[in-house]
Amino acid sequence: MIAAQAGAQTGELFDGIAAVVNGEVISIGEVRRTALLAREESLGIGELCAAQSGLAMEPALGNQPATPSPIPGASDRELSPAELQRARECLIDTRLVFREVRRFPRVGADDERIDAMMDALTAQFETPAAFAAEMRRLGMGLEEIRSDLRRQLLVGEYVDGRFRATVEITEEQARAAWAQEFVPNMETEGVPVPAFEEVANDYVIPILRQREVNRRVQSWILDLRERATIRRMYP
Amino acid sequence: MSSVHAGRLLLAATVLATASFAAGTAAAQNLSLVERTGGGHTIAAVEVVSRWERLIPSARTAITVQPGDDYDIARMRTTLQNLYALGTVANVRVEASAAAGGLLLRFVLEPQVHLWDVHFTGERPWSKGRLRAALSVREGDALDAEALGNQETRLQQALADDGYLLAAVSGKIVEGDTPARGILELHITPGAQARLADVSITTDGGIAGSELAIALALPAGSPYRPIVFEEALDRVRARLLQSNFFFHETRVVEQSLDLSDNSMWLEVEVAVGPRVDLDFSGQPFSEEILRQRLAVFEFGTVDDWALKDSRHELVRWLQERGHWRPLVSYSRDRDEQGRNTSVRFRVLAGRTAKLVRIEFTGTDRVAASTLAATIRSQPAGFLAPRRFISDWWLEDQRAVTTSYRRRGFSEASVVNARARYDEQAGGVVATMSVQEGPISRVRSVDVTLLGSDAPSSIDSSLWATALQLYPGGPFDPGAVRRDADLLRALLASVGYPRAIVTSDAERDDEGVAITHTVVPGVLQRVGKVLIAGNDATRDNVIERELAFASGAPFSFADLLETQSRLYATGLFSQVDVAPAVSDDLEVTQPLVVRVQEAPPMFITYGAGFDTEEKVRGTFTIGHNNIAGRNQELSFSTRASVREQRFRVLFREPYFLGRRTEGTATAFYTNEQEASFKVQRYGVSFQLLVQHSDRVASLPRLVFRDTSTFDVEINPRLIRPEDQSTRVGALTYSLIVDTRPNPINPTSGFYGTTDVELATRMLGSNTNFVTVLGRWFGYRRLTDRLTLALGARAGIKIPHSGSDSIPLPERFFAGGSTTLRGFQLDGAGPVDDSGNPLGGRVLLISNIELRAQLWGELGGVAFADFGNVFAQAGTITWREVRETVGIGIRYSTPVGPIRFDFARLMDRRVGEDRYQVFFSIGHTF
Known part of the structure; x- marks a missing residue:
């Protein structure tokens, strides 16, 4: 390793500290990658953040329209400061959530489940070489992916136990939402409206439950932010 | 895999899922750089630079990315975390430029500024010491823009509390003699201190406003300080309580600042409410005792709870003075609004007596002397004129029950407890009758390790002798929890700090079977050990005090032991030993030993007197960190009428590299x-x-x-x-x-x-x-x-x-x-x-x-x-x-x-x- 004095020829900003959350570093590389993925996946940062932190993962969510990418076709452009800021804030939330989750004892995500998830993931690529190439392109290692999956599982279990388990949607609430929100939306879009009883258990109630879970999680995250020490350095 | 997990996978592994959509786009900035350099992601060389050179050696040890490695965001993040965890680095920029064979990475370190001194400029309304005391930042604390803003606000608020309502404080951080030493410069524009134009206080009767004004004691023209004003209002409330106006209400109805002359106008209204008639008869209590001990005065209320508490306190006070069976009662009258406006306490103090004996009956299987040792009440003895206190006696009954439970008598209870005056014994004899019941014994104790991480290195010898409960021994329900805690502590000491232990006790005719189920989790080991903050002290002086080694199981006890050893060297005013980031999913924990050096020079002196040496004085001057090796060189003298001693001492705490202190001394003494x-x-x-x-x-x-x-x-x-x-x-x-x-x-x-x-x-x-x-x-x-x-x-x-x-x-x-x-x-x-x-x-x-x-x-x-x-x-x-x-x-x-x-x-x-x-x- 070479030690050099300041003032030597400087290069392009490559990585560094983007933020520090309760002493835990978020790197510029992580921020850039998150912002890029959000753009490429056409996900709103909020959704990507939820996914990365393991918070909102019910299949029911998929029934809601994804937030369109703020910059269509942006994958060819430089990342904007606003995109980077949103990505940074998303990672801050992720860190806060996981820090809170790991305060509580639990059995832990077992390796078999993670192995299965890894298998499913690699199966999305035509060859192992293609999988490895993408990992390399994104600057990721197998251990990092496994570690992320483990975190996401733990957060999911925590959210299930703390929030989802206590959310109850009554039939009256479901009927009211169905009549006041779902039916008008479908009519506006010209979609045939099924009977409430046909979709209540598989569609309406899961969505309403997820909304309530999301509301509580958001409130929880706001509280975590208020109690945290956060330093922001980049962008 | 369930549909829920499938959904999780889809979104959770967003990173790679995205890759399949984004193939060939090469949009990441990192990639654009890679494409331009043509060197791929391989790191060709690593440089460390800083405007403060002292940062570089410890930073080098913290950097885990090496030439020849492929660039990896996670590994880079670990490096950045290590650097930040040193506590000496405030920020890191990693710059890249093309080099033969890949990228030249340059780590540019920004030193963390720590408070070295505080300067106050502008007009100082207070002494420097008082201004300094108003700040929350202490020498050695990290300084940044946020800390600066906090200190400005604190000082401004403190000035406002002292009547400088228009004070303004602005600050900046100035670099000291090194970039890590920051001088906090706070410029103060205090403005004039507000003065009281007038304070009026009015009442609705019962007590004259003039009397409350005396208690308020805030003359017009005196400086206005919000805290002093609050204290004055407290005096008014105290005065009202003193006159038994327990239902009073005090309200500030007008509070206005005249900016033309910085004067404050205040108007206070007091609704005194009914005066409470409190009467104590039967025992001449002093006013001071009543006001010190009774809740009615302490809380200024005659609500029922306060009356009960006061009655209890009077009984206690009398018992402490030897009245072994005092009787205290009270009666009260209420007004039409249900308020207790008249309260009469009646006290029968009774005779005074010592507690002369404590007797236990029904104690066949536990010795009375053993029980006596567990209780608070004790018979009077030499230099111990003990009394019978009924509160203690109640506590004692619980203590005796607990003592039995711990010995396996799960059904034991105190069936009768009484105290009587025994003329023959000349004092109070307290008797406790116990029903012991059957004893429960432990039939078996099993510790089961669960989980795929269950290590073979954990064997039963770890806890074989440590657990409180053992087969054949008495069963104590509380010990099950204590044993579970013990297991957690034992596992934490061998690298499993997050082990989960659940315990179960199953009773049958043959006894109680206890099962502790242990999920140890992942074995955590000590990763890299990073040392920071030592300026003069050599790294090896710190390293030799480490109670852990890289690769050894991680244990919080070792961290504390290290901290304790480092403090014991006398070299440091602050020592922190902690993981670079507390993340229990990592199997190796990089540890950071962060120290703050104390001044190496020391001077001690003292004086004394005794009948043999008469007046005596001592003086020592020394340096305890010669060449950064924790070696001490000191000169000391001790002089009195009878003797004079001079000594030069050299101390090496690790003689020949071993934990053996070597001391060479030259001395001269002159004694009578x-x-x-x-x-x-x-x-x-x-x-x-x-x-x-x-x-x-x-x-x-x-x-x-x-x-x-x-x-x-x-x-x-x-x-x-x-x-x-x-x-x-x-x-x-x-x-x-x-x-x-x-x-x-x-x-x-x-x-x-x-x-x-x-x-x-x-x-x-x-x-x-x-x-x-x-x-x-x-x-x-x-x-x-x-x-x-x-x-x-x-x-x-x-x-x-x-x-x-x-x-x-x-x-x-x-x-x-x-x-x-x-x-x-x-x-x-x-x-x-x-x-x-x-x-x-x-x-x-x-x-x-x-x-x-x-x-x-x-x-x-x-x-x-x-x-x-x-x-x-x-x-x-x-x-x-x-x-x-x-x-x-x-x-x-x-x-x-x-x-x-x-x-x-x-x-x-x-x-x-x-x-x-x-x-x-x-x-x-």
């Missing part, structure tokens, strides 16, 4: 002994070998030249060659110390056993062997009484042609720490004029009964026996001298102030009958 003056100068070298916390040995090589002057002893009794001498000797001392509190010991043992060989081979001009033992034991007899016993025995034997012991090398005894019936060194053989001659044999024993009398004040009764004998053959019972006496002790943090009055029981012609001593510290 009872019958001669003596000068000594010499050098010594000693090693302190610590065998355990309680046992140490001290081999020592010493060379001293001793000369005597003004010898008053009859010349016929002391040969000229015995008056001065040169001693070269090898000494070995064994030290055992089990006292929990060496300053004021009440238990344990302290003993030293020394063997000294003085021989011509080591430069001595006389040959002799000395064996000397000093042993002291302490035992607490009651919570106020301690018995202290001491014994000292020594002998000096000439050898190899020598036939005498030189005068300054002889044993002497007498004085405040040996035989208190004599003045200093006054015991033992004397010449015709009564001048002590010293001797070859020393035998002393001391007995002291130490009592705590009142607060810090204590008393002792003592007896000292023994003497100095010319030779072993001259020891006779007649020559064993006897002293008895009493003394007073007053405890201080540096030891008790001591006053002893001693009487020599077998006084002989020419000897004083009484001696008085005053000094600091116990006799032994």
Whole structure:
């Protein structure tokens, strides 16, 4: 390793500290990658953040329209400061959530489940070489992916136990939402409206439950932010 | 896989899922760089730069990315985390440029600024000390824009609280003599202090406004301070409570600042409410006691809860004063709004009595003395005039039940507890009847390891002897939880800090089967060890104090042990040992040892007085971090009328690289002994070998030249060659110390056993062997009484042609720490004029009964026996001298102030009958 004095020829900003959350570093590389993925996946940062932190993962969510990418076709452009800021804030939330989750004892995500998830993931690529190439392109290692999956599982279990388990949607609430929100939306879009009883258990109630879970999680995250020490350095 | 998990996978692994959509886009900035350099992601070289060079060495150890590695965001993040965790780096930029074979990465480190000093500029309304006290930041704290803003706000608020309502504070951080040292410069524009234009206070009757204005005590024209105003309102409330207006309401109805002259107008309205009529009859309580102890006055309320609490407190107060069965009742009248406006307490104090006896019945399987030791109530005894306190008696019943439960009597209960006055015994006899019930025993204890991470390295020997519950032993339900905690602690000590332990107790006819199920989690090991904050101190000085090594199982106990060891070096004012980031999913934890160095130069001084040395002064100056090695060089002196000592000392805490303290000393002393003056100068070298916390040995090589002057002893009794001498000797001392509190010991043992060989081979001009033992034991007899016993025995034997012991090398005894019936060194053989001659044999024993009398004040009764004998053959019972006496002790943090009055029981012609001593510290 070479030690050099300041003032030597400087290069392009490559990585560094983007933020520090309760002493835990978020790197510029992580921020850039998150912002890029959000753009490429056409996900709103909020959704990507939820996914990365393991918070909102019910299949029911998929029934809601994804937030369109703020910059269509942006994958060819430089990342904007606003995109980077949103990505940074998303990672801050992720860190806060996981820090809170790991305060509580639990059995832990077992390796078999993670192995299965890894298998499913690699199966999305035509060859192992293609999988490895993408990992390399994104600057990721197998251990990092496994570690992320483990975190996401733990957060999911925590959210299930703390929030989802206590959310109850009554039939009256479901009927009211169905009549006041779902039916008008479908009519506006010209979609045939099924009977409430046909979709209540598989569609309406899961969505309403997820909304309530999301509301509580958001409130929880706001509280975590208020109690945290956060330093922001980049962008 | 369930649909939920499938959904999680889809979104959770967003990173790679995205890759399949984004193939070929190459949009990441990292990639654009890679494409331009044409070198791929391979790191060709790594540079570390900083405008503060001192950061670079420790930063190098924190960087985990190496030339030849592929760039990896996770690994880079670990490096950045390590760098930040050092505490000396505020920010890191990683710059890249093209180089042969890949990327040249340059880590640009921004030093973390720590507070070094605070400067106040502008107009200072307060002293610097007061301004400084208003800030929350302390020397060594990290300084940044946020901290600066916080301090500005705090100071501005503090000024406003003092009446500087228009004060403005602006600050900046100025670099000190290094980039890490920040000077906080705060510019103050205080403006004028607000003054009170007028304070009016009005009431709705019951008490005159003028009377409350007196309590308010805020004259017009005085400075206006919000805190002072609040205090004034509290005085008004106190005044209202004093007049029993418990239902008053105080309201500030007008509070306006006139900006033209910075004056404050205040208007206070008081609704006094009904006056409460409080009456106490039957016992003349002082007003002071009532107001100090009763809730009605403390909380200013006569609500029912406060009346009950006050009744209880009166009973307690009377019981503490020996009224063993006082009766207190109260009655109250309410007004139409339901308020208690008239309260009458009636008190029947009853007779006074001591608690003379506590009896237990029904205790077949647990000894009454065992139960008595667990309860708070105790019978009266010497210096312990104990009373019967009903609160304690209730606590005692619970304590007895708990004591039984712990012994396996899960159905035990106290079926009757009473106290009666026993005329014959002359006091209160308390009786507790116990129903023991059957004993439950532990049938089995199983510890089951679960989880794929269950390590083979954890075997049952880890907890085999540690658990409280064992097969065949009594079953205590509380011990199940304690054993679970113990298992967690044991696992944490071998690298499983997040182990989960769940416990179950199943009862059947044969006993209780206990199962602890353990999920140890992932074995965590110590990763890289990073050291930061040491400026002068060498890394190896810190490394040798580490209780852990890279690769060893991670244990919080080792972290604390390391912290403790580093503090013990005396080099650091602050030590933090912690993981770089507390993430229990990582199997290796990089640890950061962050220190803040204390000033290496030290000066200590003191003064004292005792009856033997009279006025005494001490002074030491030294440096404890020579060349950054924790070596100490110091000069010390101690001077009194009787002696003067000078010493130069060099100490190496790790002699020859081992945990053995080596000390080289050069010294000079000049002492006035009872019958001669003596000068000594010499050098010594000693090693302190610590065998355990309680046992140490001290081999020592010493060379001293001793000369005597003004010898008053009859010349016929002391040969000229015995008056001065040169001693070269090898000494070995064994030290055992089990006292929990060496300053004021009440238990344990302290003993030293020394063997000294003085021989011509080591430069001595006389040959002799000395064996000397000093042993002291302490035992607490009651919570106020301690018995202290001491014994000292020594002998000096000439050898190899020598036939005498030189005068300054002889044993002497007498004085405040040996035989208190004599003045200093006054015991033992004397010449015709009564001048002590010293001797070859020393035998002393001391007995002291130490009592705590009142607060810090204590008393002792003592007896000292023994003497100095010319030779072993001259020891006779007649020559064993006897002293008895009493003394007073007053405890201080540096030891008790001591006053002893001693009487020599077998006084002989020419000897004083009484001696008085005053000094600091116990006799032994």
